Amino acid sequence: MNAREDIKAYLDGELTPDQAAVVERLLASDSDAQAEAQKFREIGESLRSLARGSAARGLEETIARVTKPKRVLWPVAGAVAAVALLGILGPKLTGQPEFFGESGGSLSVSRIFSKESSAEPSMADKITAQSVLERAGSVETKSRSPLPSNANSDKERAELRSSVTGNGRPDEPPPILGGQRDIIRNADLAVNVKDAPSALAELLRSTEALGGYFENSNLVVDQERPVATATLRIPSERFEAAVSMIRGLGSILRVNIAGQDVTAQIVDYGARARVLANEEQSLISMLRSARSTGAILEIRQRLAQVRAQLESYNDQLKTLQELSSLSTISVELRQDLKAGDGMDPEDWFGKTMAVAVSALASVAKVVVQGLVYVVILSPIWLPVALIGRWYARRQPKP
Amino acid sequence: MTQAQIHAAAHGDREAAAHLVRQHYADVFRFCARRIGHDLAADAAQETFLTMTRSLARFEGRSDLRTWLLGIAYRHCQSLARKARREPSPIDASLGREPMAGSSCPIEATAVRDALGKLSAEHREVVLLHEVDGLTYSEIAQTLGIPVGTVKSRLYHALAAMRRTLEA
Numbered sequence: 001m002n003a004r005e006d007i008k009a010y011l012d013g014e015l016t017p018d019q020a021a022v023v024e025r026l027l028a029s030d031s032d033a034q035a036e037a038q039k040f041r042e043i044g045e046s047l048r049s050l051a052r053g054s055a056a057r058g059l060e061e062t063i064a065r066v067t068k069p070k071r072v073l074w075p076v077a078g079a080v081a082a083v084a085l086l087g088i089l090g091p092k093l094t095g096q097p098e099f100f101g102e103s104g105g106s107l108s109v110s111r112i113f114s115k116e117s118s119a120e121p122s123m124a125d126k127i128t129a130q131s132v133l134e135r136a137g138s139v140e141t142k143s144r145s146p147l148p149s150n151a152n153s154d155k156e157r158a159e160l161r162s163s164v165t166g167n168g169r170p171d172e173p174p175p176i177l178g179g180q181r182d183i184i185r186n187a188d189l190a191v192n193v194k195d196a197p198s199a200l201a202e203l204l205r206s207t208e209a210l211g212g213y214f215e216n217s218n219l220v221v222d223q224e225r226p227v228a229t230a231t232l233r234i235p236s237e238r239f240e241a242a243v244s245m246i247r248g249l250g251s252i253l254r255v256n257i258a259g260q261d262v263t264a265q266i267v268d269y270g271a272r273a274r275v276l277a278n279e280e281q282s283l284i285s286m287l288r289s290a291r292s293t294g295a296i297l298e299i300r301q302r303l304a305q306v307r308a309q310l311e312s313y314n315d316q317l318k319t320l321q322e323l324s325s326l327s328t329i330s331v332e333l334r335q336d337l338k339a340g341d342g343m344d345p346e347d348w349f350g351k352t353m354a355v356a357v358s359a360l361a362s363v364a365k366v367v368v369q370g371l372v373y374v375v376i377l378s379p380i381w382l383p384v385a386l387i388g389r390w391y392a393r394r395q396p397k398p
Numbered sequence: 399m400t401q402a403q404i405h406a407a408a409h410g411d412r413e414a415a416a417h418l419v420r421q422h423y424a425d426v427f428r429f430c431a432r433r434i435g436h437d438l439a440a441d442a443a444q445e446t447f448l449t450m451t452r453s454l455a456r457f458e459g460r461s462d463l464r465t466w467l468l469g470i471a472y473r474h475c476q477s478l479a480r481k482a483r484r485e486p487s488p489i490d491a492s493l494g495r496e497p498m499a500g501s502s503c504p505i506e507a508t509a510v511r512d513a514l515g516k517l518s519a520e521h522r523e524v525v526l527l528h529e530v531d532g533l534t535y536s537e538i539a540q541t542l543g544i545p546v547g548t549v550k551s552r553l554y555h556a557l558a559a560m561r562r563t564l565e566a
Contacts, residue, residue, distance in 0.1 A: 008554040012528070014535045039561045042504040047514070047529040049497040050507055056427035058440030062447050063419050067412040 007037050011044075078388060079381035083374055182320065184260045185239050185327035193250035196226035196335040203230060203331060206245045210238045212326070228333040239327040246331055253334065262320045269317040276310040401459060408454035415454075419447050422464055426471050429531055433475040434482070442478050446471040465537040472541050493530070505564060513563040521556035524549060 003026045009015050010023040026033050193199035197219060204214060212234035219228045234242040243257075283303045290296045374381070407414035426446050431439035449470050457466060493511055497503040503510070514522060527538045528549075535553075539546045 005551065005554045008557050009550045014550065036561065040557045043510065043557055043560050044529050046503045046505040046510045047525070049503040050493040050510060051498070051530045056424040058444060059423045062423060062444040063416045065444060066415050066419055066447050066451050
């Protein structure tokens with residue numbers, strides 16, 4: 001920049017003494033430069049004289065806004081997110097059943113929302129497995145029961161259970177070891193197949209190969225469309241294989257899988273049965289040593305009561321064990337319709353609606369589950385949020 | 399305003415923050431009014447001070463607090479002008495049609511306004527920041543995010559152009 005271009009900066013006092021000296025020499029020797037400096041002064045003076053001065057408005061509102069306590073939401077949001085993350089990742093890290101995952105998902109939900117002693121599966125026990133299957137590619141709800149599930153090995157089961165529950169104090173509920181579960185599994189599947197009778201025959205062969213059997217089967221023609229239904233009993237440890245086999249018969253139309261954890265009930269009934277068996281033995285001993293008729297009658301009466309209770313518990317135990325050892329799968333095989341074979345043109349709408357409603361229900365369920373986690377774990381995240389808020393207030397975010 | 403008061407305001411002292419607002423509000427409001435008009439100036443000024451409360455912890459005191467606030471206000475004015483989908487009219491907002499009482503205008507007001515209006519937006523902004531808002535070269539440089547040398551150059555060429563217009 002030459003000295004001429006420094007004239008304005010000189011007039012504004014923005015030059016160093018050396019630079020100012022150069023401009024002063026220019027102004028002393030150059031009349032045009034002098035004229036320019038004069039004009040610059042006049043322009044500046046004119047601009048300043050025309051500058052608008054206006055009364056400021058909004059001061060009090062601004063002060064009110066500035067001094068209003070800040071609502072710091074990010075620590076709360078962060079803590080809630082951490083809790084949600086904990087809920088999702090925690091079970092994976094700790095080896096506990098997953099909350100949102102498909103592996104044992106329905107069972108973990110049932111443990112959270114239903115009482116272990118409930119004999120009937122609650123709504124929470126039931127899951128719509130379609131989404132699970134879509135995510136997993138196949139059913140992965142693995143039975144983790146280490147106990148022999150075959151109905152012929154009741155003795156082994158009783159022995160193993162005894163090793164689990166035998167703490168010598170039958171009045172206390174025995175501990176349930178992690179991962180050792182008795183699960184009653186039920187599945188309901190509908191499959192679109194090319195040929196229903198053939199598929200039914202294939203289903204029968206595969207069921208027998210898996211060690212199961214047909215409880216019943218039926219083949220009807222519904223609106224010129226063959227539909228086969230069957231109820232299978234499959235060993236629990238081959239439940240997943242059976243479901244995969246059924247899926248392989250055609251395209252899946254419906255899949256519902258329900259699981260009920262009856263481990264606690266089995267353990268409880270087993271413990272009660274052992275107590276009663278001990279009492280029965282005691283009563284028998286007392287009966288042998290009894291001398292008076294009155295005592296004998298009283299002991300016999302008590303013995304009958306004990307035996308009735310023992311029988312009841314053993315029956316319930318056996319029923320639960322059988323149910324958990326053999327899963328029940330209901331299958332509906334619908335034969336494919338050729339194009340124009342009476343297909344309801346509005347069927348797609350109904351299916352779409354059903355899928356959409358199911359998806360909405362799933363989303364709502366996950367949201368409710370998440371909220372339950374947030375509320376239950378509030379003693380953990382709330383202090384974190386409060387500390388975060390305190391820290392944020394001390395360190396204003398730029 | 400001492401550094402201690404700025405520090406207090408930066409760390410949540412509401413009274414100190416309110417004091418800062420009272421001290422600088424008029425300057426900031428007028429600065430905004432000259433750029434986007436009176437109707438939007440209050441909003442821009444309020445946003446400026448809200449930004450101040452959030453960012454004051456980062457203020458290192460390398461410049462005057464007023465200059466720092468005007469830099470924030472300048473950006474809010476640009477943003478509000480964009481949202482309002484209208485071009486700022488800095489000449490009408492900045493300059494009146496008559497000189498202020500008690501001041502003299504060596505050049506006719508209309509001629510000055512016309513000459514200013516013929517400048518490019520960049521040159522006009524520098525002229526207004528310096529002559530009307532009274533910012534120094536370094537303050538203008540900070541506000542606009544340009545080097546001081548560029549401010550000096552733009553200002554000279556802007557004045558030279560106005561001179562040519564006025565003498566034409």
